[in-house]
Amino acid sequence: MNCETARRLMETNDPALADHVLSCPSCMIGAHARYYEAPPGLERKIRQSLGRQQSAPSAWRWLAIAASLLLGASVAWNVALLRSRVDREQLLAGDVLSAHIRSLAGTHLLDVPSSDQHTVKPWFNGKLDFSPGVKDLEGFPLLGGRLEYFDGHAAAALIYGRHNHTINLFTWPSPTPTGAGAQTLNGYHLQHWSANGMTFWAVSDLNETELSQFASLYRRK
Amino acid sequence: MTYVTMTASLPAALPGSARAGSIAMGSATKRDLFEQTVMPHLNAAYNLARWLTRNGDDAEDLVQEAYLRAFRSFDTFQGQDGRAWLLAVVRNTCFTWLRKKGNQPTTEFDEQTRSAADQSPNAESVLLNQAALGSLHDCLEALPLEFREAIILRELEELSYKEISGIARVPVGTVMSRIARGRKRLQQCLAGALR
Numbered sequence: 001m002n003c004e005t006a007r008r009l010m011e012t013n014d015p016a017l018a019d020h021v022l023s024c025p026s027c028m029i030g031a032h033a034r035y036y037e038a039p040p041g042l043e044r045k046i047r048q049s050l051g052r053q054q055s056a057p058s059a060w061r062w063l064a065i066a067a068s069l070l071l072g073a074s075v076a077w078n079v080a081l082l083r084s085r086v087d088r089e090q091l092l093a094g095d096v097l098s099a100h101i102r103s104l105a106g107t108h109l110l111d112v113p114s115s116d117q118h119t120v121k122p123w124f125n126g127k128l129d130f131s132p133g134v135k136d137l138e139g140f141p142l143l144g145g146r147l148e149y150f151d152g153h154a155a156a157a158l159i160y161g162r163h164n165h166t167i168n169l170f171t172w173p174s175p176t177p178t179g180a181g182a183q184t185l186n187g188y189h190l191q192h193w194s195a196n197g198m199t200f201w202a203v204s205d206l207n208e209t210e211l212s213q214f215a216s217l218y219r220r221k
Numbered sequence: 222m223t224y225v226t227m228t229a230s231l232p233a234a235l236p237g238s239a240r241a242g243s244i245a246m247g248s249a250t251k252r253d254l255f256e257q258t259v260m261p262h263l264n265a266a267y268n269l270a271r272w273l274t275r276n277g278d279d280a281e282d283l284v285q286e287a288y289l290r291a292f293r294s295f296d297t298f299q300g301q302d303g304r305a306w307l308l309a310v311v312r313n314t315c316f317t318w319l320r321k322k323g324n325q326p327t328t329e330f331d332e333q334t335r336s337a338a339d340q341s342p343n344a345e346s347v348l349l350n351q352a353a354l355g356s357l358h359d360c361l362e363a364l365p366l367e368f369r370e371a372i373i374l375r376e377l378e379e380l381s382y383k384e385i386s387g388i389a390r391v392p393v394g395t396v397m398s399r400i401a402r403g404r405k406r407l408q409q410c411l412a413g414a415l416r
Contacts, residue, residue: 028357029357029361029372029376029377029407030376030377030379032354032357033357033358033361033376033377034358035264035268035377036264036267036268036271036272036277036280037264037267037268038263038264038266038267038284039267039277039281042263042267042281042284042285043260043263045285046260046263046284046285046288049285049288049289050252050255050288050289050292053289053292053293
């Protein structure tokens with residue numbers, strides 16, 4: 001009896017298989033003993049441990065680690081920066097609004113009452129270490145100027161009118177651009193932007209649309 | 222349970238460079254060569270470890286360890302058959318582990334009692350093949366370690382006596398006698414189980 005016969009006996013469930021097993025165990029092993037195949041995950045595990053062995057001192061690996069650390073640090077830094085900027089902005093907005101309300105509550109709205117930009121602008125000479133941009137804006141008559149103090153330095157306040165509303169436009173130099181934004185605090189609207197190394201904050205009880213119109217008009221001129 | 226008929230992959234599958242004696246190995250090509258010559262024989266490695274340890278989890282751990290060892294000592298690889306080379310490492314890893322574990326698992330079975338037992342006259346007429354195969358499996362596992370090793374390498378991996386002698390580090394004559402005695406024991410074990 002050979003292995004072919006044994007296979008046939010297996011398939012037909014023939015009792016003669018027993019005799020074959022007994023007469024030729026080695027061919028039975030070859031044909032029917034279990035061949036254990038490696039479990040599915042084993043190859044991956046081996047490759048992983050081989051990879052660890054091989055690439056431990058790899059320069060590329062260190063470079064990748066360094067790069068990802070750097071990226072992480074930079075993300076964290078930027079988030080912190082953004083947060084601090086947002087916090088700063090909130091703080092400043094409060095200051096700007098306080099200054100605006102103060103200017104309207106007291107008698108000190110204008111240091112230089114004039115609708116003429118050529119009077120207002122020179123008035124700041126010698127009082128500030130910068131020259132604010134005083135502009136004539138259509139529909140928003142210039143009322144005059146005033147000195148203010150913001151964020152650790154002197155600022156110019158330019159006062160414009162719109163119907164019965166007063167707009168305070170504060171400006172001071174800032175070496176880094178602070179971006180632009182709009183917000184509403186206690187029913188007052190605020191707009192800020194930066195241009196040419198200067199920061200601008202406009203604040204008024206005027207409605208939001210018209211204040212935006214004012215801001216874009218000023219920025220365009 | 223699935224019973225797989227083994228068709229051995231022979232060294233013809235090896236790349237020519239791997240067989241050309243000493244190989245200059247840069248660290249970059251070492252892994253490539255290892256991939257080509259040793260990685261493909263994972264099933265053979267696992268099968269041997271599984272039969273030697275008689276336990277799937279241990280076999281898996283030992284094969285992994287053996288692969289690491291093989292990679293570390295791959296510089297000694299002279300371009301011979303990658304499968305036989307790997308199986309030698311697997312075999313040594315398993316034997317070291319079994320020895321450390323303290324149970325030299327040569328489960329000696331009593332040939333006399335096994336064959337004398339169960340003399341029921343009707344047993345041979347109602348043989349179930351499943352039972353025959355189950356007995357085959359049990360009897361193989363019950364073989365003394367050295368016999369089991371030789372039989373598995375010969376019958377399942379279809380290695381030559383010479384290759385087995387290289388793996389087990391014993392003379393060819395010893396291999397032949399182990400295989401012959403292993404078969405005989407197997408036969409007796411099966412006779413005891415089936416009759």
